[in-house]
Amino acid sequence: ASKSAAAAIRDGFAAMAAALHTAEEALGRLDAIAGDGDHGRGMTRGCGAALAAAARAVEQGGGARTTLLAAASGWADAAGGTSGALWGAGLLACGACLDDATVPDGATLVRAVHAAAAAVQELGGANAGDKTMIDVLLPFRAQFTDSITAGARPSAALRQAAVVARDAAQATAALRPRRGRARPLAERSLGNPDPGAVSLALCIDAIATVLKE
Numbered sequence: 001a002s003k004s005a006a007a008a009i010r011d012g013f014a015a016m017a018a019a020l021h022t023a024e025e026a027l028g029r030l031d032a033i034a035g036d037g038d039h040g041r042g043m044t045r046g047c048g049a050a051l052a053a054a055a056r057a058v059e060q061g062g063g064a065r066t067t068l069l070a071a072a073s074g075w076a077d078a079a080g081g082t083s084g085a086l087w088g089a090g091l092l093a094c095g096a097c098l099d100d101a102t103v104p105d106g107a108t109l110v111r112a113v114h115a116a117a118a119a120v121q122e123l124g125g126a127n128a129g130d131k132t133m134i135d136v137l138l139p140f141r142a143q144f145t146d147s148i149t150a151g152a153r154p155s156a157a158l159r160q161a162a163v164v165a166r167d168a169a170q171a172t173a174a175l176r177p178r179r180g181r182a183r184p185l186a187e188r189s190l191g192n193p194d195p196g197a198v199s200l201a202l203c204i205d206a207i208a209t210v211l212k213e
């Protein structure tokens, strides 16, 4: 029997947690250039809590929706900081697009990605070019949607979109921050990528890698 969608979600958080743990110090250093240096810590704390909540939900027989909603609340409660609230909102919107009975198909996942981006933009108010995680989320959404529309399976679409996300994260180095804590120190930030953009691309890559298996 193939793995349930809920177990795949749990494993996705486990892969993200491992990747974030490895990158925690580097993300903190990146955030310290123009921010307060806590981004690596906040991401590992949020993701760890999300993983614990997802694992509990799977143990209790929860489906995909229940598992992702539990993970979203866990993340939002534990992470702290701007990115924690935004990640919680984005994951919550994703989970609300799923149901407990079926494995989400490509069209459902496209809707979930759109809902996540809309929730993050509504809460944070950032647009493309403001040097935030939105500068990864929007190109990721566009490539994922295009790949699914072109007939790719979700795992292949995710791999294609992960490459776009990584390039988009690096490209934020050329931008000046117009949102969040980094704005007052915009000049220092120039030449360095946005920490929230880098961590999002890292998480997408981790999920793409684990879903391929």
Ligand code: ADP
Pocket (backbone or CB within 6 Å): 031, 035, 036, 037, 038, 039, 042, 043, 080, 081, 082, 083, 084, 086, 120, 123, 124, 125, 126, 131, 132, 133, 134, 179, 180, 181, 194, 195, 196, 197
């Ligand atoms: P804090 O700034 O509260 O310490 P973090 O350091 O965890 O929070 O997260 C900083 C990241 O959050 C930034 O690098 C950026 O990607 C993201 N961010 C900040 N403000 C916004 C916003 N308004 N919309 C979207 N993302 C944002």
Ligand code: MG
Pocket (backbone or CB within 6 Å): 031, 035, 036, 037, 038, 039, 081, 181
């Ligand atoms: Mg910070």
Ligand code: MG
Pocket (backbone or CB within 6 Å): 036, 038, 081, 082
């Ligand atoms: Mg902070």
